[in-house]
Amino acid sequence: MTRLEFWQGNTACAEGALAAGCRFFGGYPITPSTEVAEHMAVKLPKMNGVFVQMEDEIASMAAIIGASWTGARAMTATSGPGFSLMMENIGYAAMTETPCVIVNIQRGGPSTGQPTMAAQGDMLQCRFGSHGDYSVIALCPASVQEMYELTARAFDLADRYRVPVFLMADEIVGHMRERITVPDKVGQTPRRELDRGVLPFQPDADLVPGFATFGKGYGVHVTGLTHDERGYPCATNPGVHAALVRRLVDKIENARTAIADYDIINPDAEQVFVAYGAPVRTVQQVLHDRPDGMIGFLRLRTVWPFPEHSLKMFKNAKVFFIPELNMGQIAREIERHVKVPVVSLPKLGGDLHTPPELVAALEAHR
Amino acid sequence: MTFEDWFRTDRLPHIYCAGCGNGTIINCTLSAVDQMGWKKDDTVFVSGIGCSSRAPGYIVTDSLHTTHGRALAFATGVKLANPVLNVVVFTGDGDLAAIGGNHFIHACRRNIDLTVVCMNNQIYGMTGGQGSPTTPWGCLSTTTPYGCAEPAFDLCELAIAAGANYVARWTSYHVKELEKAVKAGLETPGFSFIEAMTQCPTNFGRRNKFKQVADQVEYIKTHALLRAKRDRMIEQGEKVPDDFFVIGELMRRKRPAMGVKV
Structure with a gap:
């Protein structure tokens, strides 16, 4: 069964996230993405979820990473200036292989630019914006229907590849209203838990390690420092660093066809x-x-x-x-x-x- | 169990310099945690960047060593998403009061149920001894070579003003009192802030006329003024010397808190 709605893109994004099991939203108001946060603020408390308005976008990104380590599907939504602030902890999410979804309703930049006008100027920033080498996944919706569907898929991809996934929309798609067919249920592929006895950052054949959820007795150490498969800092060993960064890139680039x-x-x-x-x-x-x-x-x-x-x-x-x-x-x-x-x-x-x-x-x- | 059971033994030896006070503060914190009867599986240590922030890496529980200054924002996410977890944050003066200052006041304002232990050595130790927001006026560091010309933050006053439920300051000399204060913080619902003044012989003491580790510890001990004594001095119209700092329990209240386990 499905139902027809007439929604704004940002509403469809929030609804897609909720349908995909997102139960944690940390964010900061910014035009033209704010409707996503507002919708989550209304819906999440009624669904046993958490909405928290953080003090800035740096903290928003930090909060969703913290929430993700407890096993929650977590997301934030922002636009250019906030996206720039998020870069620091996006790099942390890439390095620590933390699943999370970042929605960017792009507006004209640089700087404060055009808060209410559409742009696609952050396409390279989302790929390369944090320091160091890493790879990410970015999805681009062109309709309200896709705001819903791609947001939902973003959570599956984030959990599957343990990587930040970006929904790179724009002001036009975020604010336009169209007919949307809403499914009763969205399929979810849950995050794969770490097998007992396996090191927390020891990858499988697909280069993605199982996830050591906090509070489950793994005693995992998570650090943004270069770390070995135990998760322990190992920041001066060239071989460990090279192997880790290559894996962070390869686990995404090798899956290019599956993600496409x-x-x-x-x-x-x-x-x-x-x-x-x-x-x-x-x-x-x-x-x-x-x-x-x-x-x-x-x-x-x-x-x-x-x-x-x-x-x-x-x-x-x-x-x-x-x-x-x-x-x-x-x-x-x-x-x-x-x-x-x-x-x-x-x-x-x-x-x-x-x-x-x-x-x-x-x-x-x- | 004892506090020693909480250490991740395969990570030792630690990186701290000889004479560093951080180990003392970690021991006091773990003793308090152990006395709470908390389970390792339900306890998470979170930190930012700096010497103090390396502490969670030596503790056997789930631990999140995050970005510079952001530990409280990460910890907020952990605690709100799963309030069953006991969340303790280790931080330092640079991490908490400079780059993390905004997160600090907002975590206090939210009064989120975290316990924060701040190792205040008044210097950036990890990067080699630069001035921090708590470097005392006139003190030498690599970035204040002619003496620090900025007034220092009083982190406890900041926490009180911003809304924390429990605030205390002790030192690496006052180990029993520090341990009790951390325990009181762990027991208090809402935001608990425990500041531990500590020596950094390598990067603070060396440049500020403390030739031996014990010289700086002695200085900390003799310049720490019990809250009651400070209040008495003020009552009697005596001037509290500028280089003294107040120790003791500075705030305990029951403002509504966030993220408390139901």
Whole structure:
């Protein structure tokens, strides 16, 4: 059974989290993400969950990591300035392999920028924003339906790979209202508990260790210092550090195909759009207006780890167009993977690309 | 059990310098925890960054060694998500009062059910002896080479003003009193703050005319003023010397608390 609702994207995000079993939200108010926190503040106390408004985004990130170690599915929601503050403890979550979900309803930056306007300027920050080498997972919804579904999936991915998972939405998707089909139940893959007798940071074949939940008698030591498989600090041994960081990266990058989520439309086309988030909607309009099958479209729901194999599906591609609400952050990534021209179509200021703007790009490169 | 049963023996020896007071404070804390009859499985130690914050790594329970200054925010998440767990935080003056100052006052304001033991050595020991928010006026450190020109924080006054239910200050010399104060903190629902003044021979004493470890301990002992005595001095119109600090139980109250086990 399902039911129909007419929801705002941010509401759908909160509802998706609750359906996925999120029972801890730590956050700080920031436009345009605040509705997520407000919805959680209403719902969580009635569901035996915890909502706490922390003193800043540094503390919000810290609180959800602490909650996650007690076994809770935990999340926070923010936008650019708060996202910048979270970077410190996002690195800690990556290093300590703490499952958590971070929602970023992107707005125009840098700095305070455009609080009420959409942007996609944090796509590289979510991948590289904390210091050191690590890998993360980032999902990009383009509809209210996907705000719900991808938020729910984010929790499964976070638990499966023990990594921070980002829902990289934008102000347009976060604030628009659309019809959404809400399922009665969302499937959950629970976090795998550590087997007794196994060291707490000793990985399985898939490079992900089992989870030593606090309060279950594991006596686990969790540290942001470089640590060995016992979890003990081992910060001056080059071999231990290299092996740990490689594993943190490889456990995500090796699972690229399993994590990938995208649609391929018109794979024989010579001109191909690649989009994620709100710009997907403009590309969909262009394809709707030109149903001749001549325009290819790679529509990404996973941006990190970047599903580079999806680009190879467009065997006849002569040019890729990348409309983004930034200066070409993912266009640069795509350039690394293809030999044909990549045309970045940046749009700044908060407005979406219009269909004529995208059509003009097609014409200019015909 | 004794406090020794709480140590993670395969992590020893520890990193603390000869003469450091942190071990004394850890022992007092673990003694108090042991007297509470808490189970290892239900107890979590949380810390930030610095010498003091290495303590949880030597304790056999679940332990969270976090980022600089953020221990209280992490501990808030642990305690709210699972109030059954007993959560104790080790921190230091730099960790708590400088980079973690905002988290400190907000944890006090929330009056969340944590016990915080602050090892105040008045210096950044781990990084080699830089001035901290509690470095006394005029004292030397690598970043106050001409004498500290900033007034120091009184961490207990800060905790009281911000709303903590239990606040006490003792020293690494007053081990029995410190142990009792930590136990009182563990017993008190809500936020408990125990500040332990301690010596750092390597990075504070050496630069501030304490040639021997015992010289600094002696200084701490002779400059600690019992609360009752301080109050009496004020009553009689005597001036409390600037280089003295108050010790004893400084606050015990029952403000509504968060995260208390039901």
